[in-house]
Amino acid sequence: MLLAFFSDIHANRQAFAACLEAARAKGAERFICLGDIVGYGADPEWSVDTIMALVEQGGLAVRGNHDNAVAVSSENMNAEAQAAIEWTRGRLSAAQRRFLAELPMMVPDDDRLYVHSEASSPARWRYVQSTADAARSMIATDAQVTFCGHIHRPTLYSMSVTAKMTSFIPTSHAPVQLLRGRQWLAVAGSVGQPRDGDPAASFVTYETQTREITYCRVPYDIETAAARIRANGLPPWLAERLAIGR
Amino acid sequence: MPKSALQPGAVIDGFTIGECVHAGGMATLWSVTHADIASPLLMKVPRVAEGEDPAAIVSFEMEQMILPKLSGPHVPACFGTGDFAAQAYVVMERVPGDTLYKRLPELPLPYEEARVLVAKIATALADLHRQHVIHHDIKPSSIMFRPTGEAVLIDYGLSCHRHLPDLLQEEFRLPYGTAPYMPPERLMGTRSDPRSDLFALGVLLYFFTTGMRPFGETETLRGMRRRLWRDPYPPRQLKSDYPPWLQEIVLRCLEIEPVWRYPTASQLAFDLGHPDQVRLTARAEKTKRDPLTTVWWRRFNRGLVQPETKSDVAVQLATSPIVAIAIDVAEGADELNGALRVTADRILATLPSARLACVNVLKLGRITIDRTLDEQGNNKHIDRMVALKHWASPLKLDASRLTVHVLEAIDPATAILEFAEVNHVDHIIIGARRDSVLRALLGSVSAKVAAEAKCTVTVVRPPRLVARAEEAADAATTQAAS
Numbered sequence: 001m002l003l004a005f006f007s008d009i010h011a012n013r014q015a016f017a018a019c020l021e022a023a024r025a026k027g028a029e030r031f032i033c034l035g036d037i038v039g040y041g042a043d044p045e046w047s048v049d050t051i052m053a054l055v056e057q058g059g060l061a062v063r064g065n066h067d068n069a070v071a072v073s074s075e076n077m078n079a080e081a082q083a084a085i086e087w088t089r090g091r092l093s094a095a096q097r098r099f100l101a102e103l104p105m106m107v108p109d110d111d112r113l114y115v116h117s118e119a120s121s122p123a124r125w126r127y128v129q130s131t132a133d134a135a136r137s138m139i140a141t142d143a144q145v146t147f148c149g150h151i152h153r154p155t156l157y158s159m160s161v162t163a164k165m166t167s168f169i170p171t172s173h174a175p176v177q178l179l180r181g182r183q184w185l186a187v188a189g190s191v192g193q194p195r196d197g198d199p200a201a202s203f204v205t206y207e208t209q210t211r212e213i214t215y216c217r218v219p220y221d222i223e224t225a226a227a228r229i230r231a232n233g234l235p236p237w238l239a240e241r242l243a244i245g246r
Numbered sequence: 247m248p249k250s251a252l253q254p255g256a257v258i259d260g261f262t263i264g265e266c267v268h269a270g271g272m273a274t275l276w277s278v279t280h281a282d283i284a285s286p287l288l289m290k291v292p293r294v295a296e297g298e299d300p301a302a303i304v305s306f307e308m309e310q311m312i313l314p315k316l317s318g319p320h321v322p323a324c325f326g327t328g329d330f331a332a333q334a335y336v337v338m339e340r341v342p343g344d345t346l347y348k349r350l351p352e353l354p355l356p357y358e359e360a361r362v363l364v365a366k367i368a369t370a371l372a373d374l375h376r377q378h379v380i381h382h383d384i385k386p387s388s389i390m391f392r393p394t395g396e397a398v399l400i401d402y403g404l405s406c407h408r409h410l411p412d413l414l415q416e417e418f419r420l421p422y423g424t425a426p427y428m429p430p431e432r433l434m435g436t437r438s439d440p441r442s443d444l445f446a447l448g449v450l451l452y453f454f455t456t457g458m459r460p461f462g463e464t465e466t467l468r469g470m471r472r473r474l475w476r477d478p479y480p481p482r483q484l485k486s487d488y489p490p491w492l493q494e495i496v497l498r499c500l501e502i503e504p505v506w507r508y509p510t511a512s513q514l515a516f517d518l519g520h521p522d523q524v525r526l527t528a529r530a531e532k533t534k535r536d537p538l539t540t541v542w543w544r545r546f547n548r549g550l551v552q553p554e555t556k557s558d559v560a561v562q563l564a565t566s567p568i569v570a571i572a573i574d575v576a577e578g579a580d581e582l583n584g585a586l587r588v589t590a591d592r593i594l595a596t597l598p599s600a601r602l603a604c605v606n607v608l609k610l611g612r613i614t615i616d617r618t619l620d621e622q623g624n625n626k627h628i629d630r631m632v633a634l635k636h637w638a639s640p641l642k643l644d645a646s647r648l649t650v651h652v653l654e655a656i657d658p659a660t661a662i663l664e665f666a667e668v669n670h671v672d673h674i675i676i677g678a679r680r681d682s683v684l685r686a687l688l689g690s691v692s693a694k695v696a697a698e699a700k701c702t703v704t705v706v707r708p709p710r711l712v713a714r715a716e717e718a719a720d721a722a723t724t725q726a727a728s
Contacts, residue, residue: 156411160302168411176410177314179307181330 002027005188005204007034007149010066011041011088012192014244016050018220019191026205026216032148034188035064035116037100039081040238041192042228044088048096063103064116064150065125071100076132080235087234099120110208113143117150127151128187138183143182147204152197154189154215158182171238175212186213199245252276252291258333259326261289272403278337283325286340294334301422304413305403311410312338312402316377319396320370325342341398346386354457354485358490364451365518370397371447372511372670375440378408378559382437384446386429393469406437408559426459430474430502433467440559441504444514448499448507455492456484458498471503474502475544480532490530491521497529502544509566509599512670516568516601519669525646565671566599572662572695573606574677575633579710582677583637591641601647604634605665607658627652659694666699674703
């Protein structure tokens with residue numbers, strides 16, 4: 001079965017719609033959201049509704065720190081993120097907020113684990129920035145492959161049976177077979193706010209039979225997404241950074 | 247980990263195990279058969295028992311990831327993999343014959359034989375690098391030859407693929423590989439430079455032509471580190487009849503700094519294919535090793551030499567193409583040749599590692615007996631070479647980046663296409679003749695080349711203004727005549 005992973009959509013309708021279309025064209029049968037559906041972008045209602053519909057059709061979703069901040073409690077965030085959270089909260093219906101509040105922190109699925117930040121203590125929202133961070137997450141789970149997001153930069157880590165680590169910046173559209181002999185941590189890039197220097201929207205597919213992971217990039221209508229951020233009075237930097245992918 | 251169930255007659259994923267054909271330190275090889283596959287097959291199984299080198303597992307994982315991604319005549323075809331959950335294996339095509347290792351007792355080989363042999367290996371390496379893979383273990387026992395002549399590179403356990411995680415990156419504290427062939431930059435921890443393979447191939451060429459290994463057989467890290475500052479004996483010091491062009495090639499491959507070696511395996515193959523065109527430098531003349539002052543400087547200024555540059559296989563290949571330009575030296579082609587030069591100049595200016603092969607076709611008659619001398623008794627072949635060099639001189643190219651070739655053929659387009667194929671040309675630049683009766687009768691050379699070439703082709707025409715002026719002149723002549 002071909003799974004498609006969307007992480008850090010951040011209410012960017014144009015980016016998310018482009019990724020969904022690309023994933024369906026590739027033949028994805030099941031959709032998994034790795035958290036942060038909202039925050040930063042100008043289309044939280046549409047984004048949450050779309051994920052709710054996917055979950056109803058058998059998809060899965062986990063909670064991100066922005067989803068948590070909107071629906072449960074505001075945490076320590078920078079001023080721009082905080083402004084976007086306040087704005088988003090006012091836009092969502094009670095049902096949408098409840099959906100976000102009830103999202104699980106982690107979901108195990110066969111030999112895989114889905115989590116927004118990392119597996120060792122997901123509620124602390126720690127970033128996986130190094131092989132040491134990746135190792136901490138992998139040691140905390142029995143899952144052979146962990147899929148996460150949060151940092152907005154695609155990276156693929158592995159740990160051998162002798163606990164030797166590797167890290168790898170994936171090449172877009174080049175499938176990598178996740179060998180059974182080691183544990184893997186796949187950090188998905190961001191759908192709605194890429195920060196690795198490539199402004200194209202990022203998502204991941206995984207074929208459960210062949211165990212092949214593919215990091216995908218999709219160009220989308222950045223101008224419209226940025227214009228909607230400005231038109232809604234959100235901090236201008238949130239619009240500007242979309243074009244540079246930082 | 248489950249115990250190995252391997253024995254003759256056993257069936258794993260449809261493969262029936264035959265005899266064990268090789269038991270090495272890292273893996274065992276079995277001949278296998280499969281109902282749906284006609285060609286002879288080999289199953290490679292890693293040694294994973296308790297107490298075995300963990301490197302065997304990681305190397306095997308690397309090979310398991312890389313082999314299925316490779317294609318073409320220079321690699322063994324991969325027919326299936328099994329992972330460590332059940333029985334780890336890779337099934338690949340069984341290339342008939344022995345590896346080059348079998349030939350060690352015959353060394354040194356005659357120069358000509360070694361040249362042809364190593365040119366084939368360089369061609370195979372170029373193909374591998376184009377597939378984003380650096381081999382990292384080029385040595386006689388990883389090289390075989392097909393009955394059709396192509397070199398086949400085997401053993402990808404130490405390789406790295408640009409599009410796959412490098413599982414060996416943190417695995418070993420010491421550089422892993424075959425000591426006599428280990429490039430200096432690998433001792434410094436660099437695994438991302440395709441020119442490492444050219445160094446190893448240089449070691450092989452040196453060994454096969456002199457019978458001696460350039461850096462001896464030392465296995466210790468201390469012994470290996472000497473090659474960071476100490477250059478090998480120039481082959482001419484060992485064999486007085488050693489051809490200067492061959493020493494030039496060997497010592498260029500063995501340069502300590504990757505940037506001083508050939509930029510690509512294709513360019514090395516090109517020089518091996520055209521020994522008469524190899525530009526000789528001080529390397530060709532060396533009869534002694536570098537003086538101790540130089541060696542000491544290198545040894546104690548290592549950090550100053552040059553910081554590691556991040557090089558990407560694909561980028562390096564893309565910036566070091568072989569460009570062939572077809573030049574018609576006949577009279578009246580001045581405008582077109584000028585336009586060709588402008589185009590060549592623009593392309594070369596952006597690609598400092600590109601090399602230019604200027605090609606001219608000496609057309610043979612279909613029926614007439616051709617003479618090598620023209621009416622004045624000059625050698626046509628040499629005249630054309632001189633004309634090509636004259637055409638190229640305004641480009642002010644370093645001689646190591648320029649070669650000239652006069653091809654003799656009945657059909658110029660076919661000759662140019664063949665030249666491009668044999669020499670792994672990445673880009674052909676060719677001029678288009680103006681519409682003329684001749685072109686209508688014979689067909690267009692450039693059209694055929696553009697249609698049939700396997701690489702990029704740029705078709706150049708003289709500037710519009712000139713063409714129009716000539717047409718006007720033609721029209722005037724026609725009018726005057728009527």
